[in-house]
Amino acid sequence: MSTAKLAERVAIVTGGGNGLGAECARVLAGHGAHVVVLDIDGEAASRVADEVSKRGVQSMAIRCDVSSEDDVKDMAAQVKARFGRIDVLHNNAAVLSVDQRQRDRDICNLDMQAWDRAIAVNLRGAVLCSKYVIPVMLERKSGALIFATSGLGMQGDLSLTGYACSKAALMMLPRTIAAQYGKQGIRANAVQIGLAPAENAHGSMPAELLEIIRDNHLTPELGTPRQIADVVAFLASDEASFVTGTTLVADGGFSSHTPSLVAMRALFEKMGRSSM
Ligand SMILES: NC(=O)c1ccc[n+]([C@@H]2O[C@H](COP(=O)([O-])OP(=O)(O)OC[C@H]3O[C@@H](n4cnc5c(N)ncnc54)[C@H](O)[C@@H]3O)[C@@H](O)[C@H]2O)c1
Structure with a gap:
């Protein structure tokens, strides 16, 4: 029998x-x-599952729009039918296309369709997947x-007003x-991710912004995606x-420092010192 830390577990990644x-x-x-690879892009899901x-x-690819209750209900039933159990649900799906990011702007210029889509995919999607997967988890407590x-x-x-509020x-x-189902053996946690761009994302951000x-x-x-995946595997x-x-928080300290740190560091460098 394998001693791998997730041996025989069934994990869904949205x-x-x-x-x-x-x-x-x-x-x-x-x-x-x-692993069940679920995505609105069925071909991409199949590639990763292969x-x-x-x-x-074992792997399984499912084309599923997480914002659709019918799709998600059907997805959970398919996974239950194939594996008989679900141990891990990683609610990772988010709508992050260039077009979405350009329309999900500051509040006065916010395209309400982009807001609705951000909430529907990022938040409602995670709620729906939880709603249909937790009952299967509860069968094994x-x-x-x-x-x-x-x-x-x-x-x-x-x-990114809609994205921020959904997150x-x-x-x-x-x-x-965790409060509702912890006593029945269910754990739930968030991972607050810093910028960890996958190869497919590098081209979509200007170099100056990345800097x-x-x-x-x-x-x-x-x-890197691997650093985030390692944290997800730990939580799973x-x-x-x-x-x-x-x-x-897996963000390379992005959220842990004073807002003035970068400007101070630049000032000290200009003064030829490492600190005050
Ligand atoms: N990459 C980062 O640096 C970073 C930083 C902070 C948070 N995150 C979060 O990590 C997660 C993954 O980000 P990423 O950079 O890999 O994004 P990505 O755009 O590369 O991948 C998102 C995936 O979700 C799928 N998707 C979109 N809408 C869907 C829907 N309705 N139903 C099912 N699948 C759908 C897309 O097809 C895509 O495969 C997101 O939740 C994102 O907010 C990422």
């Missing part, structure tokens, strides 16, 4: 066809989990839910679920059996 979700699918499989199955575990959130859900910024709610949702954000992380470099596993109802 938005698993690309980016961080795809890396989480690979890493969870590397720890022995059978890749994952080469790691000696065991399960771990993880919610992908962001510093933008904690700190004010110039744009703020994703810090509350795991606390609510500013890198300066505001306390680590030498921005994060029994190593985190006493961790619930909280937000684990």
